[in-house]
Amino acid sequence: MTKRQFDFENQYQIMKQKVEDLMEESRIHNIDLSEEIALLENKMARIRESKYKNLSPWERVLLSRSPDRPGAEDYIGFLCSEWIELHGDRLFGDDQAIIAGLGMFHGMPLTIVGHRKGKTTNQKLQYNFGMPHPEGFRKVMRLLKQAEKFRRPVLSFVDTSGAFPGIAAEERGQASAIAETLMAMVSVKVPVISIVSGEGGSGGALALAVGDRIVMLSNSVFSVASPETCSSILFKDAARVEDMAEASKLTAADLLELELIDEIIEEPVGGANQDFENTARLVEESILKHLRDLNDKEPDILVQERFEKYRRIGRVTGA
Amino acid sequence: MFGNNIGKTKYHEVSNFVRGDYEKGRESGSPKMCPSCKTPLAEQDLIQNFRVCPKCQHHLSLGAWERISLLADEETFREFNGDLSSYNRLHFPDYDEKLERAQRESGLPEAIVIGTAYIDGYQVVLGVMDSRFMMSSMGAVVGEKICLAAERAMELKWPLIMVVASGGARMQEGMVSLMQMAKTSAAIERLHQAGVLYVSVLTNPTTGGVLASFASLADIVVAEPRALIGFTGPRVIEQTIKHKLPDNFQKAEFLLQHGMLDLVVDRARLKETLALVLRMHGGRND
Numbered sequence: 187m188t189k190r191q192f193d194f195e196n197q198y199q200i201m202k203q204k205v206e207d208l209m210e211e212s213r214i215h216n217i218d219l220s221e222e223i224a225l226l227e228n229k230m231a232r233i234r235e236s237k238y239k240n241l242s243p244w245e246r247v248l249l250s251r252s253p254d255r256p257g258a259e260d261y262i263g264f265l266c267s268e269w270i271e272l273h274g275d276r277l278f279g280d281d282q283a284i285i286a287g288l289g290m291f292h293g294m295p296l297t298i299v300g301h302r303k304g305k306t307t308n309q310k311l312q313y314n315f316g317m318p319h320p321e322g323f324r325k326v327m328r329l330l331k332q333a334e335k336f337r338r339p340v341l342s343f344v345d346t347s348g349a350f351p352g353i354a355a356e357e358r359g360q361a362s363a364i365a366e367t368l369m370a371m372v373s374v375k376v377p378v379i380s381i382v383s384g385e386g387g388s389g390g391a392l393a394l395a396v397g398d399r400i401v402m403l404s405n406s407v408f409s410v411a412s413p414e415t416c417s418s419i420l421f422k423d424a425a426r427v428e429d430m431a432e433a434s435k436l437t438a439a440d441l442l443e444l445e446l447i448d449e450i451i452e453e454p455v456g457g458a459n460q461d462f463e464n465t466a467r468l469v470e471e472s473i474l475k476h477l478r479d480l481n482d483k484e485p486d487i488l489v490q491e492r493f494e495k496y497r498r499i500g501r502v503t504g505a
Numbered sequence: 506m507f508g509n510n511i512g513k514t515k516y517h518e519v520s521n522f523v524r525g526d527y528e529k530g531r532e533s534g535s536p537k538m539c540p541s542c543k544t545p546l547a548e549q550d551l552i553q554n555f556r557v558c559p560k561c562q563h564h565l566s567l568g569a570w571e572r573i574s575l576l577a578d579e580e581t582f583r584e585f586n587g588d589l590s591s592y593n594r595l596h597f598p599d600y601d602e603k604l605e606r607a608q609r610e611s612g613l614p615e616a617i618v619i620g621t622a623y624i625d626g627y628q629v630v631l632g633v634m635d636s637r638f639m640m641s642s643m644g645a646v647v648g649e650k651i652c653l654a655a656e657r658a659m660e661l662k663w664p665l666i667m668v669v670a671s672g673g674a675r676m677q678e679g680m681v682s683l684m685q686m687a688k689t690s691a692a693i694e695r696l697h698q699a700g701v702l703y704v705s706v707l708t709n710p711t712t713g714g715v716l717a718s719f720a721s722l723a724d725i726v727v728a729e730p731r732a733l734i735g736f737t738g739p740r741v742i743e744q745t746i747k748h749k750l751p752d753n754f755q756k757a758e759f760l761l762q763h764g765m766l767d768l769v770v771d772r773a774r775l776k777e778t779l780a781l782v783l784r785m786h787g788g789r790n791d
Contacts, residue, residue: 351737351745352742356737359721359765361716361735365717368686368690368691369722372694373691389674389713392684392686410714419676433597433598434679435595436680444680446684493691499648499687502589
C-alpha cells in the first residue's frame with residue numbers, strides 16, 4: 187500500500203510514549219532502568235536522524251505537502267522586522283493563493299511573493315489550497331514592476347501543487363498569465379532569489395521560481411507534474427506514484443545534480459516541519475549571502491547573466 | 506470594408522500544397538472519415554483542402570512538412586539545426602522506445618522543424634511543431650530549437666513565425682522539460698527587446714506548458730478554427746469540477762471571445778493573413 191501521509195513522526199511519538207510509560211512503571215515499582223532507557227532513547231534519536239537522512243523521493247513529496255510544512259507567511263514572519271501585504275492585480279481581483287507585499291529584511295526593503303496554502307480548513311478554502319488563478323500571477327507581475335521602479339530585490343517562496351485547473355482560470359487566461367510572469371521574472375532588473383520551500387508543482391510553481399538564485403530546502407520537491415498525474419498518464423496507473431517520484435528526479439539533490447537549481451538548504455532532523463526556527467535561520471543566511479553577491483551587480487549585467495543561466499538549461503549539441 | 510481579401514480565397518486556389526516539401530512529410534494513416542462530421546474522406550480531397558474536411562471545415566492535423574509546404578513559398582524553406590535529437594537524460598522508463606517509435610512514425614528527429622523561408626516573398630524564420638511526435642511535447646531539444654529559431658530571427662532581423670501544437674511539457678524529461686518554459690520565454694523576451702515581430706499560430710491542440718510559455722508571448726496570436734487551446738486539459742478540469750464542460754470550452758473561438766487571441770483564421774487563409782501581417786510590419790518583399 188502506498189503511503190499517502192508522512193507518518194514517521196506519529197510512529198516516533200508512539201515509541202516515545204512507550205519509553206515514557208516504561209519510565210513511569212520503573213518509578214512505581216522502584217526498579218532502576220535508567221541505563222536501559224537512556225540506551226533506548228539514544229537508539230530512537232539515531233533512528234530518527236537516519237530516517238530523515240534517507241527519505242525516499244515519495245516521502246519527501248509527502249513531507250513537502252504536509253499541513254505542518256511552514257509556508258511563505260511563516261518565513262516572512264521570521265525574516266522580516268516589518269511587513270505590509272499588498273493586494274490585487276488591478277484587473278480583476280485579489281488572489282489569496284499568492285501572498286505578496288513588502289518586507290523589511292535586515293534593514294533592506296524587499297518585494298516578497300509566495301504561494302500560500304493555509305493550514306486550517308477555513309484558510310485552505312480561502313487560499314484555494316495555494317492554487318493560483320491568473321489574477322495571482324498578474325499581482326506578482328504588478329509587484330515586479332514596482333520592485334524595478336524602487337530597485338528592491340525580489341524574494342519568492344514556492345509551494346503549490348500547481349495553478350488552479352478550473353473554468354474561470356482558463357477564461358481569464360491562466361496560460362498567458364503564467365507565460366507573462368515567466369517573461370517578467372526573467373527580465374526584471376533587480377536581483378531575484380527564489381526559495382522552493384514546499385511543493386513545486388508544474389508551471390504554476392515555475393512562474394514564481396525563475397531568478398538569479400534558485401534555492402531548495404532539502405525536503406522540498408519540484409516536478410513537471412505531480413507524481414500522481416505522471417503516473418496516471420504514463421503508466422495508466424495512479425497507484426505507481428512511488429516509482430514515478432523516483433523516476434521524475436524531483437528531489438533537491440537530483441535537481442542540483444541536473445544543474446537546475448543553485449543551492450540546497452539542508453533541513454535539520456525532523457525537517458522544516460518539526461524544526462522551523464533552525465530551518466528559517468538557514469534560509470535567512472542563504473538569502474543574505476545571495477543578496478550580498480547580487481546587490482553589487484549592474485542591473486544590465488544581472489539580467490544578462492540570468493538570461494544566460496536559463497539559456498544553458500538542458501543545452502543540447504548536435505547528434 | 507478594408508481592401509484585404511482575407512476570407513475570400515477558395516481553398517484549392519491558395520498554394521502549391523501538393524508539390525515541393527510535401528513529399529518529405531508522408532502523413533501516416535489518413536482517417537477514412539472526418540472525425541467531426543463522419544463524412545467519408547478521400548486522400549485526394551484532403552490534400553486539395555490542406556486536410557480540412559470539405560463538408561464541415563473540420564481542421565485535421567497537419568504534419569510539419571505539410572504545414573511548411575502550405576506556408577512557405579515553393580522551395581524556399583531552408584531547415585537549420587535539423588540534426589538535433591533527444592536522448593533519455595533521466596533514464597526514464599520506456600522513453601527510449603517512445604522516442605524511437607515517434608521518430609519512425611513521423612519521419613522526424615524531433616517534434617519541431619525550424620528554418621528560414623519566404624512567405625509570399627517575405628523573409629521569415631519559421632518553426633513548425635508536429636503533433637505526431639509524442640504529442641509534440643516540449644523537452645530539452647524542442648525548447649532548444651525554439652530558442653535557436655528566436656535567436657536566428659534576432660540575428661537576421663526577420664520576423665519569427667511559430668506554428669504551435671503541443672500536449673505540453675515532456676514528462677519523461679522531468680524538470681529539464683519544465684525549465685524549457687522559462688528558457689523559451691527568456692528567448693522571446695530578448696526577441697521583443699530587439700524589436701523583431703513574432704507571430705504564433707496555435708493549432709489543435711495547444712495546451713499546458715507550451716501555451717503557458719512561448720506560444721502565448723507573441724505580438725500577434727493566431728489560431729485555427731476549433732483548435733483546443735488551454736492550460737489544463739479538459740479532462741482534468743472535468744475531474745476537478747465534477748461536471749461536463751460546454752462543447753466550445755477551450756476552443757479557439759472561446760479564447761477569442763475571452764480576449765486571449767487576436768484572430769481565428771481558416772487554414773486556407775492562413776498564408777495570406779500572415780503575409781498581410783508581415784507587410785504591416787515592414788517586411789522585406791524582394
